[in-house]
Amino acid sequence: MSTKANTIQIKDIIIAHQNLKDVVQKTPLQRDPILSEKYQCNVYLKREDQQVVRSFKIRGAYNLMQSLSQEELKNGVVCASAGNHAQGVAYSCKALKVKGKIFMPTTTPRQKVKRVSFFGGEFVEIILIGDTFDDAYHESKSYCDEHDMSFIHPFDDYRTIVGQGTIGLEVLNGMEEPISHIFMSVGGGGLISGVGSYIKNISPSTQVVGVEPAGAPSMQQSLMHKKVVKLEQVDKFVDGASVQQVGHLTYEIAKEVIDDIAIVPEGKVCSTLLNLYNENAIVAEPAGAMPVAALDQYKDQIKGKNVVCVVSGGNNDIDRMQDIKERSLIYEGYKHYFIVNFPQRAGALREFLSEVLGETDDITRFEYTKKNNRDKGPVLVGIELKHQSDYQPLIARMEQNGFTYIEINKDEDLFHLLI
Secondary structure (H helix, E strand, O other): OOOOOOOOOHHHHHHHHHHHOOOOOOOOEEEOHHHHHHHOOEEEEEEHHHOOOOEOHHHHHHHHHOOOOHHHHHHOEEEEOOOHHHHHHHHHHHHHOOOEEEEEOOOOOHHHHHHHHHHHHHHEEEEEOOOOHHHHHHHHHHHHHHOOOEEOOOOOOHHHHHHHHHHHHHHHHHOOOOOOEEEEEOOOOHHHHHHHHHHHHHOOOOEEEEEEEOOOOHHHHHHHHOOOOOOOOOOOOOOOOOOOOOOHHHHHHHHHHOOEEEEEOHHHHHHHHHHHHHHHOOOOOHHHHHHHHOHHHHHHHHOOOEEEEEEOEOOOOHHHHHHHHHHHHHHHOOEEEEEEEOOOOOOHHHHHHHHHOOOOOEEEEEEEOOOOOOOOOOEEEEEEOOOHHHHHHHHHHHHHOOOEEEEHHHOHHHHHHHO
């Protein structure tokens, strides 16, 4: 692997930093005492969640748009985004007084759609279409070509990448001591391509680690196959990083600057997000929490070192918090779902409650799966445990008392169908 990336010119990142200084905020680089104590090292958080649009995306969007000619700006711009890039483009449209069409997946959290409207005002029109970023992307490209407008790519454009790279400049300028590792989320690859290029040129010994959700490891698969790979399907939960295919330009740059890729389960991301909120008073979105979620995998390597996590965004919809809590409880082993077949005898339900449930076990869901025959139908049961260690005794009591069951947590298809 190369220790220096030549694809991105460092002078362009420095110029972009100058162009952006009156538009974006120089976000804090904070040593987090709680995470530092937990991992016995110095953990610094680059707080892009405190950016003017609550994510780093404004850097690339504005840098690209300010480079357009007056004629191009007059024709207007188009973008596709799952949320954060759209906010960056919307803010830039208003700042530059440029008309913009913004295509977003129908699955985009409502909070992000409202923020796009707020930042863009009369200068933007939001078009909700398709289930994924890729659906919205294809529609936006067709519209852009048809109307001869400029496409503001969320990641696969040199000017976007250079804009994101200004984070790397700020990080190194803000650190007096050498950085051992820098962790950042990977979606389409624009952030890690830009930041990684600057870091590897100025501090080649720093390990650049990309973090992807288990349900959308598009960069990992591309690096593994030595070419850009399109995933057949993705888990859209980590919406800021759930991309089926990384960019071709970002891949070419990223393969030179990435030292490692960490894959983090969505449940782990949820637990980290809740911990950041409860312990650190940080409101992160799932993609913003991913770099911190990856630290467990590197705890031996980073001990005693200086590490940086880029908290890339804080646009989290409060309506999602119940889902986030649920995923966290399941991942941590506190919540379990079963389809339970009750023995065909009188008092079976009472027996389940008295003989199977532990003293501190709590039933959170109880639903007959056959509405027309409640005497014989299997039941969907959700049980929340007080301690992870209560799981095996619960299973043992079910089996001892003749309750056959299917554990839904361990069957992905059933889980998505029923839960």
